[in-house]
Amino acid sequence: MPELPSVEIFKRYFNSTSLKQEILSVDIRNPEILINVSPKELENRLISREFTGSRRYGKYLFSHLDNDYFLILHFGMTGYLKYNKDTANPHTRLLLAFKEGNLGFIDVRKFGKIGLTRDVKQFIKDKNLGPDALDIDSKTFIQKFSNRKGQIKHLLMNQNFIAGIGNLYADEILFQSCIHPLSKADKLSRDKLKQLYHEMIRVLNKAIEYQDKPFSLPESFLLPHRHHQGECPQGGPLEVIKVGGRTTYYCDECQKLYH
């Protein structure tokens, strides 16, 4: 599930539920999803502490503790947060207990990751993440893409190139920009790249505004139609292909191939 808009929603959810209360217990149910840290250390750093805030970078959430550490959360394909009294969900991988309720990191497929760091900048550097998609400026964006020969969709989804965009919103951004997903980045004019940049920002903000429910977006968006036998908002069939191994929907009428 989680692309940048979902993680932004998770951040707001986390901030509204889990700040400024003591962590009473730390239940690590699936130690295999830990990175950078042993179960013992994670427990020691979390227990009896409080969260003071959080920040998002790309698809990562960094939850700040009152001991200068950050809990790192990455949600994989199926991860999300749930704050309630329930402790019985079989897909809960980490459960933090507070006085008033529990924060669960739920993740059916276990592609998510949980870690710990004192230095978010260094973590981002070690992971070699590109600039955050909602933070990059137009000039840098155009410069980066105009120097690359790869497929435009592949580059949009490459976290080392630009961080935050996944398979669904890549399709939406390219549809809104009228660019065929297999177009070569360096064949797009500067004006076209500028348009792509603005559509990226607009789509991501719109997705956040709509609580990251892609199928509830207005009819003029691709995502509500992105399913078997779905039709382009302008009319006509949607094409389905693979790009970089990922299922891709686009409209052959609306989206021009630059190559």
Add this chain to the structure above:
DNA sequence: CGTGGCTCCTGGCGGC
């Protein structure tokens, strides 16, 4: 650098 394939893991769905 670019591209394609495979892998991790689990569950839901369509087809037979």
Add this chain to the structure above:
DNA sequence: TGCCGCCAGGAGCCAC
């Protein structure tokens, strides 16, 4: 109904 293959909003690794 029951079983099977395929697919899923991520990403690392490897080969050419």
